[in-house]
Amino acid sequence: MGNAELTKPNQSWAPVRANSVANQIVMQVREALFNGKFQPGDLLGSEKDLAAQFDVSRITVRDALRTLETMGIIEIRVGAGGGARIAEGNLDYFSDALAVQFKLAGVTEREILDLQVAIEGTGAELAALNRSRENLEELSELLGEAENVMDSSADFTDAGQQFHLAIIEASGNRALIAQFRALRYVVWPQNAQRATREIAENAQKIHHQLYAYIEAQDSEAARKLMIDHLVSIRAVAFSGTAADDATGVICC
Amino acid sequence: MGNAELTKPNQSWAPVRANSVANQIVMQVREALFNGKFQPGDLLGSEKDLAAQFDVSRITVRDALRTLETMGIIEIRVGAGGGARIAEGNLDYFSDALAVQFKLAGVTEREILDLQVAIEGTGAELAALNRSRENLEELSELLGEAENVMDSSADFTDAGQQFHLAIIEASGNRALIAQFRALRYVVWPQNAQRATREIAENAQKIHHQLYAYIEAQDSEAARKLMIDHLVSIRAVAFSGTAADDATGVICC
DNA sequence: TTTGTTTTAATTGTTATATCATTATACAAA
DNA sequence: TTTGTATAATGATATAACAATTAAAACAAA
Missing domain, CATH: 1.10.10.10 (Winged helix-like DNA-binding domain superfamily/Winged helix DNA-binding domain)
Known part of the structure; x- marks a missing residue:
């Protein structure tokens, strides 16, 4: 008794687990x-x-x-x-674990979207710095594909998501890629909503501008535009119920 | 035979797995x-x-x-x-899964540190916006504790890391907190190095300035300073081998 | 009542044995 | 070469049993 260690009020005990x-x-x-x-x-x-x-x-x-x-x-x-x-590294598994933990911890959509802004903003920044010729070709191709499905909301949403993924991949940072894929999995239900033609055209315009910044290796502009892009998407998503604003749907 | 589906050259089959x-x-x-x-x-x-x-x-x-x-x-x-x-949400488990996956995928330290910059930059930004009175009190207390251990490199490193964690917690974003804790676990070996008195004093100065920005709710300044802080730490960490520069050690 | 101790029952941890389903390999047949 | 077949290795599943652990209940003491 009288052990000073044991009587320290703020002592927090590591859980003792009988190791099987x-x-x-x-x-x-x-x-x-x-x-x-x-x-x-x-x-x-x-x-x-x-x-x-x-x-x-x-x-x-x-x-x-x-x-x-x-x-x-x-x-x-x-x-x-x-x-x-x-095993070979399998990042899909990690994505699932992340989704489970967010679900159990009750992490809100807003919190996840703030994380997404951080990841994608840095992804765009690094993509501008590190993009290869192949990256630019793929981004360009995806832009073209999106152009062909502007009237199909589901297809355009899909193409837009692929564009975002391609940007992250162009960053060459596997840690960011893993995070992005994990988050996409977690926020999937929200992003499955439909985009109107008008929203699609606006998104496509921004995507073209993102491509231009990345090609020009203007990392700061790419980052800022990506963040603006995501924040506006988020603003729409949180602007109220779907009934309030039928056009307030997100695309990518 | 003659099944067009089956003879399509680019057809890729999803692997069929007998689910146990x-x-x-x-x-x-x-x-x-x-x-x-x-x-x-x-x-x-x-x-x-x-x-x-x-x-x-x-x-x-x-x-x-x-x-x-x-x-x-x-x-x-x-x-x-x-x-x-x-289970109640247990984010520690996720941290371990992340470390394992990064290890297996061969993600480099540089990639992880870029991710850390993204997480902590956004964390500082949101901390400035959302910090409560309690958050400020804790940050202030941690600054004081660090002041008392400036000459003990290990203790100061520890105090510095707690300060960074407290900033993330002040953001109120559990997704960011989870990511930060996970990354801290992954990059632990690097951060275990010692800081000289000079480095400690510089870090302490920056931490005080971070506190000031967060208290003043200047989110952009907080974000920028945090990123500069981390980038300079990273620059030192990657400036060469330890033998090249004995003072080139990181603290937090 | 409150506190401490003992008992009891429920539950996972571990071992052992056996059978079935799946897969790689070797080899034979067409 | 291609295709089928037998064989052996291996995980998947089942059954039975016992040990170790723990919460809850019962009981005793203050």
Whole structure:
């Protein structure tokens, strides 16, 4: 008693979790990965092998493998020559985890959209700096495709989203790409709304201007325009109920 | 034969995956969550209950529960009254998944730092707009604490990181908070380096100025200063090997 | 009543064994 | 070369059992 450490009022305790054998296996593999002892594609072994190596039952190994698989650390194949292997990076899985966590934490649409503005603004900025000839060709092609579907709201929305994705990809930053794809997944229901011809034309005009800035490598202008673009989309989306303003729909 | 669909050269088939029973259970629970049929804390049941409800073995239910647990969708408690419950949002888990995916995808430090600039820049901007009286008090307190540990590089680094976190929290945006915490986890090894007294004093000066902008609700100035701050930290971090410049260490 | 202790029952953790479904490989047949 | 077939490896699933953990209930003491 009288332990000063224990009586500190603001002491916050780390949750104590009895580490199961399965979790210990998970941690061992995870640590090995971060210590550079594994490369994507490396074979860990079959359930039987691993059960023998760790001296535990197959079920316990299965528990660990299921966790590692869900974390995206390993991939499991059945059949001869199958077993558990270190996975190639799979960012789709992360997107799903992000969506789940936002859902559980009750993160609002507005909060997510502010994050989207941050991601896409920086994406446009870096795209202007780093875009390759191939990036410009793809962006140009997507602009042309969008031009052909201006009257089909669903198709235009789709083309617009592809344009935004292509910009992020032109940034050459895989961290941004992952974030963008994750967010697109999360905000999908909102963006599935229809765009009128007028809105489509306005968006297309902005997209053309974005392309011009990126081609000219004017990163600051690209960033500012992208943010304005997203903020105006958001303003429309939050301007009231759909009934208030039938034309107040977003496109991309 | 002669099926036009099948002979189309560019036809790409979606891979057909036999969905395991365990995965079907995972998807059912996941869909129910997104359809609003579950709230955090809701009891799913024990392994035995669920095995009976889904008419599968306990092993299969365990596989599904292990996956759902790793996704952060459920929490599992052992003992009487235990079982699987819908989890409260746990953003730490997401941080780990992000770190794993970046590791596997081979995302570079530079890419991650560009993302960090985007997140923290927007965080500072929103903090200036949304900061509460409590936020200002905490930021002020952290500045004072940092003042007392200027000569201890490790302590000052720690205090600086807490200051940055407090700014993000002042933004009131849980999506940004989640991203920041995730990134901090990922870039931890870099930031663990030591800061000299000179660097600490410079950082402290900038932090004081950041506080002033946030208090004055000057969002644009706060954003710009934060970005400059991070870019200069990054410039030092990438200026060469540690041997080249012993003072080129980062602090926060 | 309040507090501390013991008991009990529920539940996950782990092991063992067995069968089924899936897959890669080797090899034979056309 | 192409196609089919047998074989072995491997995960997926099921059943049964026991150990370890934990919450709740019952009980005792102050």
